[in-house]
Amino acid sequence: MKKDFHRKVLSNGMIVIFEKRDLPVVSVAFAVRNGGVNEAAEEKGISHFIEHMLYKGTPTRPSNNAVTSEIEKKGGIINGFTSDINTAYWCKMPSKHLNIALDVLGDMVKNPLFDEKELEKERKVIFEEIKMCHDDPLHHSFIEVDKCLYGGPFSGGILGDKDSLNSIDREGMSKKFKEIYQPNNLILCVVGDANFEGVVKFAEENFEEGKGKIPEFKVKLKNEIKIEKRKGIDQANLVFAYHVPFGNDKKKYAAQVLITLMAGGLSSRLFHEIREKRNLAYAIKGGSDITKYFGKNFVYVGTSKENVELVRKLILEEFEKVAKSLDEKELAEIKEQMIGNYQISMEDSQSQMVNLLFSEIDGDASEFYEFEKNISEVKLEDVKNLAKIKNYSFFVLEPSEEDQSLPRFPPKLGKED
Numbered sequence: 001m002k003k004d005f006h007r008k009v010l011s012n013g014m015i016v017i018f019e020k021r022d023l024p025v026v027s028v029a030f031a032v033r034n035g036g037v038n039e040a041a042e043e044k045g046i047s048h049f050i051e052h053m054l055y056k057g058t059p060t061r062p063s064n065n066a067v068t069s070e071i072e073k074k075g076g077i078i079n080g081f082t083s084d085i086n087t088a089y090w091c092k093m094p095s096k097h098l099n100i101a102l103d104v105l106g107d108m109v110k111n112p113l114f115d116e117k118e119l120e121k122e123r124k125v126i127f128e129e130i131k132m133c134h135d136d137p138l139h140h141s142f143i144e145v146d147k148c149l150y151g152g153p154f155s156g157g158i159l160g161d162k163d164s165l166n167s168i169d170r171e172g173m174s175k176k177f178k179e180i181y182q183p184n185n186l187i188l189c190v191v192g193d194a195n196f197e198g199v200v201k202f203a204e205e206n207f208e209e210g211k212g213k214i215p216e217f218k219v220k221l222k223n224e225i226k227i228e229k230r231k232g233i234d235q236a237n238l239v240f241a242y243h244v245p246f247g248n249d250k251k252k253y254a255a256q257v258l259i260t261l262m263a264g265g266l267s268s269r270l271f272h273e274i275r276e277k278r279n280l281a282y283a284i285k286g287g288s289d290i291t292k293y294f295g296k297n298f299v300y301v302g303t304s305k306e307n308v309e310l311v312r313k314l315i316l317e318e319f320e321k322v323a324k325s326l327d328e329k330e331l332a333e334i335k336e337q338m339i340g341n342y343q344i345s346m347e348d349s350q351s352q353m354v355n356l357l358f359s360e361i362d363g364d365a366s367e368f369y370e371f372e373k374n375i376s377e378v379k380l381e382d383v384k385n386l387a388k389i390k391n392y393s394f395f396v397l398e399p400s401e402e403d404q405s406l407p408r409f410p411p412k413l414g415k416e417d
Contacts, residue, residue: 003346006196007365012209013184017356017365018196026192027349028101029090030109031357033187034180036084036158037293038215044153045160046168046176048082049126053173054089055080056118058111061104070104078104082158085291086361092350095193102202109181110207114174123165130159137230137237141300141397144226145239148393149296151220182212189357189365191349219294223391229400236305236398239298240315242389244288246295248363252288253374254382259286259297261326261334261383262318264341269318270299278314280307292362305398312394323387331380339372 004020035047061067071078076093089108091101133139147155156164186207190199221243244255263270263286271284283302288295301311346352359368 003369005366005369007360008200010183010200010204010207012204012207013182013211014186014188014203014207015360016188016190016196016200016203017360018189018194018199019191019352019356020194020196021192021349023349024095024193025092025349026095026098026101026190026194027090027092027353028098028105028192029088029187029189029353029357030105031086031088031187031189031361032109032181033086033185033214033361035082035086036156037154037217037219037291039153039156040215040217041153041156042164042167043160043172043176044156044164045126045158046164046173047087048158048160049122049165049168050112050173050177051080051082051087051089052122052126053114053119054108054112056115056122057113058107059113060111061107062113067104067108070100074100076101083358084154084158084289085293086357088354088357090350090353098190098192098194098198099202102199106202106206109186112177114170114177116170119170119173123168126159126165127162130161133159137233137235137397138300138302141237141239141395142298144228144397145241145298145393145395148224148226148395149222149241149243150294151222153217154219154294178212180212180214182210183207184210185212185214187357187360189353189360191353191356221294223393225394227396227398229398231400233397233399235302236308236396237300237302238308238311238394238396239300240312240392240394241296241298242392244290244295244297244386246290247292250374250377251382251386252290252295254378254386255290255295255297256288257331257334257338257375257378258322258383258386259288259299260338261322261330262286263299264334264337269322270301270315273314273318274301274303274311280304280311280314291358308396308398316389319387319389323384326380326384326387328380331378331383335375335378338375342371342375 006018008016055064057063068078071091074097076091078091080089089105093101143157188203245251274280281301281303285300288297303311356365359365
């Protein structure tokens with residue numbers, strides 16, 4: 001399903017990707033090919049820290065308010081994110097203000113101040129972010145299952161910890177920025193009512209030649225089972241996860257088909273088996289995280305502490321059933337579901353901007369438009385073989401003792417029938 005899409009590699013190495021839309025809205029992002037997977041243990045969290053600091057001002061916009069208000073006062077939304085494989089700065093706004101979006105975001109990724117006082121203030125903000133993620137059982141469980149799946153610095157997450165963050169100073173941050181934030185490592189993505197030639201002209205006129213390096217670390221794969229106990233929670237949060245094909249391996253699409261079949265929505269096998277049939281959980285979620293560096297499928301379930309082992313057993317049994325009895329009819333239904341979900345994901349320009357960015361980081365943004373073809377070509381035997389789970393990781397965050405922190409159902413009043 002090819003859209004009005006354009007991609008160009010500029011002479012300075014920057015890549016511009018563009019999808020034309022007719023609605024008078026535009027989503028714009030600058031992304032750098034650097035994230036959590038590119039960090040050494042002693043600098044864990046520096047990519048995310050840099051992301052925060054780029055919103056704190058430039059010489060011409062010397063404060064956070066000066067950066068953000070220029071977008072927001074025109075009706076726009078501005079934000080950013082750091083992932084395992086990239087860091088991005090984006091905004092969404094009326095397309096008539098595209099030049100403002102390009103100018104503000106371009107200024108941010110070229111000319112951050114890295115003010116010493118602001119850096120120390122923002123360090124405290126990130127410490128609060130780490131606490132927030134730790135206190136959220138769902139978020140914490142996903143961070144911890146990665147530690148069960150991967151070894152080395154990559155297993156530390158993108159936020160870092162107290163020791164690594166305290167070791168980052170202005171000099172080190174500035175040095176890291178200059179090494180990485182060069183045109184050959186940058187991607188400019190625009191989705192909306194805009195002109196491709198105009199976007200390219202902006203990039204060519206505002207970014208000079210520059211060669212940056214992206215440090216790469218080999219991702220070490222492993223499998224562990226870990227149980228963590230915590231007071232103050234009433235429910236066990238468990239994540240079942242396993243490694244799947246990644247990079248250029250076409251079987252990664254079979255892996256996505258498999259997890260959609262297992263936990264992709266209210267009609268999925270595990271939702272039916274665990275929630276509808278046995279009433280063991282409210283939340284059952286599944287998904288894939290597949291990049292050029294690594295690939296995993298995961299299933300999350302929130303259940304009572306005493307049901308953790310039963311849920312784990314049911315997950316494994318359901319995979320075994322798929323490996324033995326999945327047929328072409330059910331496979332075709334899941335493919336249609338995934339293709340429909342893919343088409344829906346493109347409705348919003350911001351979502352499509354993110355889709356194209358991640359596809360470009362993994363190889364070439366145009367490959368995103370081959371999703372329907374790649375899913376359609378998935379073979380039954382590949383899905384069944386991937387369902388033969390031999391090794392997996394399993395993390396559980398469970399109550400440490402009977403907890404009375406949440407209100408119990410009050411007794412019924414009045415006469416019962």
